[in-house]
Amino acid sequence: MSATIISMVNHKGGVGKTTSTLNLGKALSLQKKKVLIIDLDPQSNLSQSTGIEEPEKNIYHALCEGAELPTLNLSTNFDLVPADLDLSEAELRLQSDVNGYFILKKILKSAAENYDFILIDCPPSLGILTLNALIASHRVVVVVQSEYLAVKGLQTIFNLIEKLKENLNTDLDILGMLITQINRTVFRTSIANTVREIYQGKVFETMIRANITLAEASASGKDIFSFDATCAGAKDYQDLAKEVIKLLKNK
Ligand SMILES: Nc1ncnc2c1ncn2[C@@H]1O[C@H](COP(=O)(O)OP(=O)(O)OP(=O)(O)O)[C@@H](O)[C@H]1O
Numbered sequence: 147m148s149a150t151i152i153s154m155v156n157h158k159g160g161v162g163k164t165t166s167t168l169n170l171g172k173a174l175s176l177q178k179k180k181v182l183i184i185d186l187d188p189q190s191n192l193s194q195s196t197g198i199e200e201p202e203k204n205i206y207h208a209l210c211e212g213a214e215l216p217t218l219n220l221s222t223n224f225d226l227v228p229a230d231l232d233l234s235e236a237e238l239r240l241q242s243d244v245n246g247y248f249i250l251k252k253i254l255k256s257a258a259e260n261y262d263f264i265l266i267d268c269p270p271s272l273g274i275l276t277l278n279a280l281i282a283s284h285r286v287v288v289v290v291q292s293e294y295l296a297v298k299g300l301q302t303i304f305n306l307i308e309k310l311k312e313n314l315n316t317d318l319d320i321l322g323m324l325i326t327q328i329n330r331t332v333f334r335t336s337i338a339n340t341v342r343e344i345y346q347g348k349v350f351e352t353m354i355r356a357n358i359t360l361a362e363a364s365a366s367g368k369d370i371f372s373f374d375a376t377c378a379g380a381k382d383y384q385d386l387a388k389e390v391i392k393l394l395k396n397k
């Protein structure tokens with residue numbers, strides 16, 4: 147087994163990266179895939195969304211102190227590497243290390259043998275933590291909120307991926323752009339259509355509907371399938387997991 151490593155990115159904040167990492171990860175595990183999700187954001191929202199606060203060991207210790215990757219089991223086939231506010235210090239530490247951009251790649255080499263998928267929840271920036279994730283990854287999911295201005299900063303991410311592909315990670319590819327928080331208003335639908343027109347063929351067919359239950363689940367430290375498996379959010383992430391599996395089979 148060698149995992150497909152996927153970074154969930156957008157330097158814009160609040161677009162649904164963390165919600166998607168948690169719920170796509172859980173949905174893949176329910177499809178009998180072995181999944182590890184990694185919290186790479188000092189805000190540690192992913193860890194909090196699984197009910198974990200102030201973990202004893204977190205990703206910082208693995209990145210900056212050479213500790214073993216701390217994995218916590220959440221449910222069958224579903225593990226988490228937590229983060230903590232400590233991680234904000236990692237940016238400075240990594241920047242002063244000549245190998246600072248490659249540490250996550252190195253750390254994940256042996257972990258990859260134990261999983262089918264590793265999903266990395268990136269912070270809302272394109273700094274050294276996100277670069278570590280992109281250099282360690284095979285694929286990228288660009289999470290895009292169906293909101294005005296959402297389309298604007300996207301080119302920056304694509305340019306960065308192209309640059310990385312030239313040299314630092316020639317295997318990197320976009321798995322898809324994920325449109326989130328869609329609803330039936332003409333406004334949001336037209337934004338989703340614009341994204342599809344501009345980025346033809348790169349946008350997931352599955353879109354994640356705006357669904358307050360997703361926010362409620364995170365706030366109570368649960369994934370959507372454990373919180374309310376019948377809601378729209380659970381259905382959407384289940385569809386996304388199937389689409390991801392199908393896409394990777396065809397590559
Ligand atoms: N489909 C959805 N419907 C309704 N609310 C959602 C949906 N997806 C995410 N949210 C809510 O929107 C907020 C932002 O989502 P999330 O934390 O996943 O974004 P993010 O991109 O990880 O943010 P950051 O950039 O700060 O890390 C959260 O309160 C979350 O619960």
Ligand SMILES: [Mg+2]
Pocket residue numbers: 163164165187191192267268269
């Ligand atoms: Mg987040």
